[in-house]
Amino acid sequence: MLSVFGSPSNIPAMKFEQKSYVGPKLRINPFPSTQVACQLQKIDPAIIWPVHDPEVTIVSPKSVEHVIDPPLLLSRRARRNRKSPTQRAAFQETNISPANLIYPLFVHEGEVDIPIRAMPGRYMLGWRHGLLEEVARARDVGVNSIKLYPKVPDSLKSPTGEEAFNDNGLVPRTVRLLKDRYPDLVIYTDVNFDEYSSSGHGGIVSENGVILNDETIHQLRKQAVSQARAGADVVCTSEMLDGRVGAVRAALDVENFQHVSIMSYSVKYTSSLYGRFRKVGMDKKTYQINPANSREALMEAREDENEGADILVVKPALPSLDIIRLLKDQTLLPIGACQVSGEYSMIKAAGLLNMIDEEKVMMESLICLRRAGADLILTYFALQAATILCGENK
Numbered sequence: 001m002l003s004v005f006g007s008p009s010n011i012p013a014m015k016f017e018q019k020s021y022v023g024p025k026l027r028i029n030p031f032p033s034t035q036v037a038c039q040l041q042k043i044d045p046a047i048i049w050p051v052h053d054p055e056v057t058i059v060s061p062k063s064v065e066h067v068i069d070p071p072l073l074l075s076r077r078a079r080r081n082r083k084s085p086t087q088r089a090a091f092q093e094t095n096i097s098p099a100n101l102i103y104p105l106f107v108h109e110g111e112v113d114i115p116i117r118a119m120p121g122r123y124m125l126g127w128r129h130g131l132l133e134e135v136a137r138a139r140d141v142g143v144n145s146i147k148l149y150p151k152v153p154d155s156l157k158s159p160t161g162e163e164a165f166n167d168n169g170l171v172p173r174t175v176r177l178l179k180d181r182y183p184d185l186v187i188y189t190d191v192n193f194d195e196y197s198s199s200g201h202g203g204i205v206s207e208n209g210v211i212l213n214d215e216t217i218h219q220l221r222k223q224a225v226s227q228a229r230a231g232a233d234v235v236c237t238s239e240m241l242d243g244r245v246g247a248v249r250a251a252l253d254v255e256n257f258q259h260v261s262i263m264s265y266s267v268k269y270t271s272s273l274y275g276r277f278r279k280v281g282m283d284k285k286t287y288q289i290n291p292a293n294s295r296e297a298l299m300e301a302r303e304d305e306n307e308g309a310d311i312l313v314v315k316p317a318l319p320s321l322d323i324i325r326l327l328k329d330q331t332l333l334p335i336g337a338c339q340v341s342g343e344y345s346m347i348k349a350a351g352l353l354n355m356i357d358e359e360k361v362m363m364e365s366l367i368c369l370r371r372a373g374a375d376l377i378l379t380y381f382a383l384q385a386a387t388i389l390c391g392e393n394k
């Protein structure tokens, strides 16, 4: 005779004959009286006392049936709704389609595609050929929204970033090229100074090292208008300076671009997950948000909404599930989640090392972002994910 694992001291340990049943560590409460008590008190009787002593062998009464006889009187068995693929599909609360995805593309002036070392499988696409091919591939699987990130040569950078509103600069030319080929493609462009400033900062830096907020806003207005003029559908204010959304909205309206939307990176954390895009030693803490803060995030989002933003974005994505949900509950605007380079690279690298199943983890990350409340997801996985989604629907 052996006693079943440590039962609470106020209930005498049951005595059973040792029989064949050894483990798994039971999640079934074998005490009928306890079950009834649990029923009355609406406690889940399936929860059994933990086995603290790993040396304790779980032995059963004469057979396993004895353990589950009589059947537990459960008022709710959540597993009933999970018993078949059809039912599981019917009760799936969140779905994702290629239409939810925005594909960020890096483009440069050269002709060849250059691999990005820190992002396996990602390229700085060559102007024209590589870019057009990648967009065609994305459209084939239903991804018809792209975001353009230019790689501007250092020679074109300056302290005041004039290249940002050169109508013949890389971004406006790329927008025209793509719109010419694919008029229905939805193009998101980045209204940000950092790709064009010699400092690498998202704002003009004064001689004593201060970011000049209002002076930079003036430049951002011109940048947004230049992008709209080229045919951008959505301009994305992404550097977190104060007052940028209202200023850009006014500038667009004055120039008759009322139809051009503003997607604002309202909550852009100073995350190390995109540290690669920062020069060594650079810190953007005076304009991007401390990852420890959520009230501040909400305040930024409200401000952007009041200034006329059409879509609010949270960046980075997976560490910010709570913030995505917070915004979703606090605004009626669509919410975007920006899955950044570091998030991409972590999944890719672990997948390449066979430590995780890359595809499954990737798809899980995307569906969780949708569950948190993201309408749109900007992700370097867009093409890969949409390809999988298309395969599932065949």
Ligand SMILES: NCc1[nH]cc(CCC(=O)O)c1CC(=O)O
Residues within 6 Å of the ligand: 149, 190, 192, 194, 195, 238, 273, 274, 275, 277, 339, 340, 341, 342
């Ligand atoms: N404006 C620079 C830029 N261009 C593309 C990214 C993408 C960031 C990423 O995916 O890691 C960034 C970083 C940033 O906005 O801070």
